[in-house]
Amino acid sequence: MIVVNIIGSGHVGYHLCKALVKSDLVSINQWLIRNATTKIDFSFPGDIVRSIQDLKPADITIIAVHDDAISEVSKDIPFSNSLVVHTSGSVNIHDLDRKHHRGVFYPLQSFSKSSDIHFAAVPICVEALEKTDVNLLKALAAALGSTPYKMNTEQRQTLHLSAVYVNNFVNQLYRIAHEISDAKHINFNILKPLILETAKKVQDISPYMAQTGPAIRNDKKTITRHLKLIDNDTHKAIYQLLTQSIKDTHGRR
């Protein structure tokens, strides 16, 4: 049985707690929720505490707070010499206070509080300074049904950067398509199967192999016609830059 504390009830802390309470391999002793108005839509058998001073040692204490607060929170924990991890994609492991055994437990997924997270489909990146701690974090990931990936801080930060491209930036391209089609009274639903198919395709073949369209064909006529259709300067700049990027990748000129 892995005994766990969780600090924080934002998206990551909330979903981790909700998933971990279901595991027979994990016992959550304490959950630190500063905000007394937080609503909990599942049965939590442990203790909810309001002050970090009330926390007692556990096998793993998970700090799931904003990046900027991680370092401070790790200092405020009233015990030492046990494993304390944060859940951030970008914060260095060494930002945690040296009085702890330090580690990282970073689930790579886009969290929003409303929809449930199926951790079996969420890769978890683990990092720790001691091998036994790495193994403990791998066991915690396994208790969630997740696949753990051991990586160092530089790799995790690079993965976080990559995630911005495939999640935030991709979503913004969806948004731009939504704006463009809305302006001509075209139902955005028409684009949804293509959005899904595009994501499914790279589950099996590489994005390099999956590419199609006017840029890779170097179809100047279509590209010129498209640029004429775009009246928003940012949308146009994005069109030009990504078209150039596709051409560069595939050696078109």
Add this chain to the structure above:
Amino acid sequence: MIVVNIIGSGHVGYHLCKALVKSDLVSINQWLIRNATTKIDFSFPGDIVRSIQDLKPADITIIAVHDDAISEVSKDIPFSNSLVVHTSGSVNIHDLDRKHHRGVFYPLQSFSKSSDIHFAAVPICVEALEKTDVNLLKALAAALGSTPYKMNTEQRQTLHLSAVYVNNFVNQLYRIAHEISDAKHINFNILKPLILETAKKVQDISPYMAQTGPAIRNDKKTITRHLKLIDNDTHKAIYQLLTQSIKDTHGRR
């Protein structure tokens, strides 16, 4: 029974033919395949012809050739006064020869010859100058199990432009993430669940509502750290432009 001719055996012509032969509502009379080496991996009960001069009238003649060839092919068809459609997202309906009843039958999907297309999940945009022809094209879409959407040429061209954003450009962002993570020996598989989840999310909520990440939070510290991690100038320019676009959309400064 809708009697159909198909001209062309590229991705669209091939998959349309393969799907239409399965329908009891459609009979494909003739399939024009210029290239004698084209391999066909399904049983085709109609006539394969090598010259456009051999084509005979049908209820619908589908021109599935490169955009640049559509106009010429429509002139070469040796009959007139029946419905002739092209399958392009960007070619004007009026580029078809005036001797025909003209129309468009544009399936919005990313076609590649290797993988089968499930037309039930492919929206089909139809356009025609006569109402009876629109209805005939809707019936053809229905025979494929597809949902037809009636739209004019300007709307179709705008949809095609939107599709470039959500398909080609999104795929290029996947490619960039692949490059960035490969350079640090990070397995691209780790990003695949996030790619899929990002596409699934906008099936139910708008891209505007689905946005997360450093740009919408205006998290300057993370953005600065990310920009330092990127050593490719194009990747950096794309990061900056899409970050700005997200900020503009959500009124951050």
